[in-house]
């Protein structure tokens with residue numbers, strides 16, 4: 001069976017073969033399998049050295065001190081540790097948190113949990129480009145605000161938050177600032193020496209490292225305190241207990257080192273592929289790129305094909321591995337909460353497809369995707385009563401629909 | 405998700421796609437669903453003097469199962485009397501297409517569309 005063409009790099013990436021090789025060297029008896037916390041023999045020392053080397057590689061990509069990196073199981077855990085850790089440590093100072101409606105569930109559900117514990121959370125609405133602006137954050141600030149948590153790059157629409165400017169506001173107000181950088185690390189330059197971000201979440205599997213490992217950056221100056229969420233042997237300076245997974249961590253370090261080396265050239269190539277895709281479909285009528293076109297990460301193209309329903313479009317695009325913002329089959333019968341937060345009409349939100357392009361995508365892949373998308377959209381529009389009505393000049397908002 | 409062969413067949417080769425003149429007294433039109441829900445089905449029937457459905461057409465905005473359900477019922481309805489068509493139940497549709505539980509509502513939509521088309525036709529007589 002021919003495998004579908006992978007255009008879902010925002011969901012996850014394959015491990016870079018160079019990374020996989022290094023990981024394999026940390027598993028077997030002949031390899032570096034020791035427990036990095038073993039202080040009494042060479043096996044432990046070697047494993048510790050590998051882990052500390054990886055810590056430096058991660059820190060280097062974001063211009064941080066290695067001592068500011070805490071290993072976790074992924075960005076979900078990092079988000080939990082950052083948000084709950086800050087809320088629980090600083091709750092006497094205040095109980096108000098600011099985040100946005102377009103955050104990843106790892107942030108939103110964590111905030112919901114804190115609401116159940118008595119915290120108050122403000123969920124900012126993005127503008128129609130999907131952006132949270134510094135002014136919105138400024139306006140939401142209160143006396144009792146202790147934390148602002150925003151994502152650097154949105155996983156669905158790829159737009160980039162101006163975290164440098166927001167950091168100035170939070171620092172001036174002495175409010176902590178957490179950024180989920182799962183989708184931006186290795187794609188956008190991050191300088192934590194310059195930016196006033198206090199906590200930052202990372203994941204390895206979005207940048208050609210393995211799944212199941214991530215990190216949380218915790219600033220030392222000015223010092224950020226956290227209440228641990230995982231208790232045990234006191235690893236990671238007490239912030240996250242649990243034996244470190246040497247092979248995973250080595251993989252994450254190597255992936256970050258490669259990203260640092262190749263990011264610039266890779267981004268240029270990927271942007272040109274994304275523009276090739278957009279140029280290949282944008283001349284069809286009623287096709288929209290969702291989210292800011294300019295303030296956008298290189299690999300993401302979230303496109304709505306109006307009057308075509310997303311799930312049927314995915315069915316026609318069986319030879320492409322892409323994802324849909326539509327979720328009619330899920331219990332909710334609702335399109336993506338991110339697209340809705342942009343104020344998009346439900347029809348448009350239901351008709352969106354996220355293409356995400358990455359390291360192993362070629363120009364031929366994009367050309368093939370364009371051909372299949374054009375064919376599918378044309379076919380489904382011929383089947384669509386909404387397309388008919390649009391062509392007849394009927395205003396769909398004026399129609400009395402029978403919701404069911 | 406995996407689709408049944410029957411759904412794929414109707415989806416790849418939908419039967420009776422098209423549109424009839426809504427104003428024609430012989431034509432009944434049923435449009436159900438809403439864009440906000442991600443599905444809109446338009447089903448039309450043309451009825452002869454004997455009350456027999458001589459032609460049926462559809463257009464559907466929705467998932468593959470919704471498209472297949474509407475395509476299937478246009479095939480079934482041709483040659484049926486209005487009463488027979490009114491008896492078509494969503495369970496028969498979902499059984500024929502082997503729809504999984506989460507897709508039952510797509511067949512319900514098709515049943516609703518049939519009823520709406522028949523009602524529209526009757527209201528014109």
Ligand SMILES: Cc1ncc(COP(=O)(O)O)c(C=O)c1O
Pocket residue numbers: 011073074075076077104106151153154155180182183202203204205212213214
């Ligand atoms: C923005 C964002 N945050 C968090 C996560 C979760 O990361 P992980 O899979 O490493 O837990 C993802 C990926 O799904 C993401 O895109």
Ligand code: FES
Pocket residue numbers: 328329442443466467468469470506507509510
């Ligand atoms: S029409 Fe909603 S899932 Fe089929």
